[in-house]
Amino acid sequence: MNSLTDRAAGARHRTPLNRSQIAGFWGAWAGWTLDGMDSFIYALVLTPALTELLPNSGYAATPANVGLAGSILFALFLVGWGLSFIWGPLADRFGRTKVLAGTILTFAIFTGLSATAHNVWELGIYRFIAGVGIGGEWALAGTYVAEAWPEDRRKMGAGYLQTGYYAGFFLAAALNYTVGVHYGWRAMFLTGAVPVVCAILILLRVKEPEKWSKTEAQAVRSKPLREILGPTYRRRTWVACALLTIAIIGLWAGAVYEPSAVIQLATRAGMTKPEAIKMASIATGLLSIATIIGCLALPPLAERIGRKKTLAVYFAGMAVSIVGAFGWAFYLPNGLAPFIAWLVVLGFFGGNFALFSLWLPEQFETRVRATAFAFCTSFGRFVGAGVNFLLGAAVLNMHTLGVPVAITAVVFVIGLFIIPFAPETRGEVLPQ
Known part of the structure; x- marks a missing residue:
């Protein structure tokens, strides 16, 4: 009883957030939400967009060509993600908030321009x-939330922040259910450019984190990329790269092909095309809600059993649920309901990304933190681009998407053997 009382008292006496910290969080959260929405818009409009654009590019819009072209375009998208490591050194040199606003502005403009595409x-x-x-x-x-929020609140802040990405999934699904069904894929891309102005206005008015301001003079002289690959950080950098690569492969294998799988299963169940598209939107909404719950459940678990054991639990859950959804339910005669049920489980464990928002900042000092975060995430995206291309080729050659996606569960098993090499940072304060 005393421990419960102490815990409740601790929750009541958490360090209050000031106006800049609150505004900065919501600006970062809004940007991350729009990021998730933008990413998933592509998955939702993949089939209708390529069905229109492939003939304009000289190719027949067959299911096989749509699958292959979709994988190639997504691989290009992931390569762009991989090149995003350039933002990390800029943020370590010039500050977090203005560079963050620059990233949001870039993806907003070019998401809107996607609506004007005449060919693939x-x-x-x-x-x-x-x-x-x-x-x-x-x-x-x-990086911003980890540095700007007080030590006793930043762990849950990481979980709250990560919910934005999946709230973006949910928002994309809701837009597809309404705007996409009635106005088509071009209108969906346009929606990705509209609300971003709010996030930029907020971020441009937010102060830089005090931790970064204290190291600003050091940032001018430092070479963060060389440092994170040097003797001090080399091992944790490459282990983090490997673990993030695994998470990215699993996320995109499931998320990118989930709408197509639901549409196929819904069509097989006798639904019309509009009904099947709506069902894909509903399934995506359920996936998003489950992932948000997984993100919120993760920080308390990581504080209780540690970062490494928590990631192992989530990776094991991803392996089982990917096989259950794509390897089993997808091939059942009436597999739509079981597939969606497994998607909910997959969504919960997809919240493993919240751990990296919490854990990565704890592994690096302020002067190199943004560079390390950007480098580790970018490395995984480069590998993910290659795997996504191979996955598209496998779908084309096997004439099914279930088995190729189910095979990606193997990477999470491999991840369970890599996790022990990572540092355990539970109970440690954010390094200066």
């Missing part, structure tokens, strides 16, 4: 540059 080549260019902007948002938002 133009769409590929726009998505590539949008990826460069989107890729930097997470690293800078995560």
Whole structure:
């Protein structure tokens, strides 16, 4: 009883947030939400967009060509994400908030331009540059919240921040259910450019974190990329790269093909095309809600059992749920309901990304933190781009998307053997 009383008293006496910290969080959260919305808009409009653009590019809009072209374009998008590591050194040198605003502005403009594409080549260019902007948002938002929020609140702040990405998934699904069904894929891309102005206005009025301001003079002389690959940080940098690569492969294998899988299952169940699209939106909404719950459940678990054990739990859950959804339910005669049920489980454990928002800042000092965060996430996206291309080729050759996606569960098993090499930072304060 006393421990419960102490815990309740601790919750009541948490350090209050000032106006700048609150505004900065909501600006970062809004940017991350729009980031998630932008990313998932592509998955939702993949089939209708390519069905229109492939004939304009000289290719038949067959299911096989749509699948292959979609994977190639998504691989380009991930390469753009990978190149986003350039934002990290800029943020370590010039500050978190203004560079974060620059990433949001970049992906907003080129998401809007995607609505004007006349062929797959133009769409590929726009998505590539949008990826460069989107890729930097997470690293800078995560770094900002970790540095700006008080020590006793930043762990839950990481969980709250990560919910934004999946709130963006939910928002994209809601827009697809309304705007997409009635006005088409071009209108969906346009929605990705509209609300971003609010996030930029907020971020431009927010103060830089005090931790960064104290190291600003050091940042002018430091070479953060060389430092994170040097003797001090080399091991934790490469272990973090490997773990993030695994998380990214699993997230995108499931998320990108989830709408297509639901549409196929809904069509097989006798639904019309509009009904199948709406069902994909509903399934995506459930996936998003489950992931938000997974994000919020993660920080308390990481504080109780540690960062490494928490990631192991979430990775094991991802492996099981990917196989359950794509390897089993997808092939059932009446698999729509079981598939969506497994999607909810997959969504919960997809909240593993919240751990990286909490854990990565704890592993690096302030002068190199944004560079390390951006480098580790970018490395995973480069590898993810290659895996996504191979996955598209496998879907084309096997004439099914279930088994190829289910095979990606293997990477989470590999991840369980890599986790022990990472540092355990539970109970440690954010290094200066």
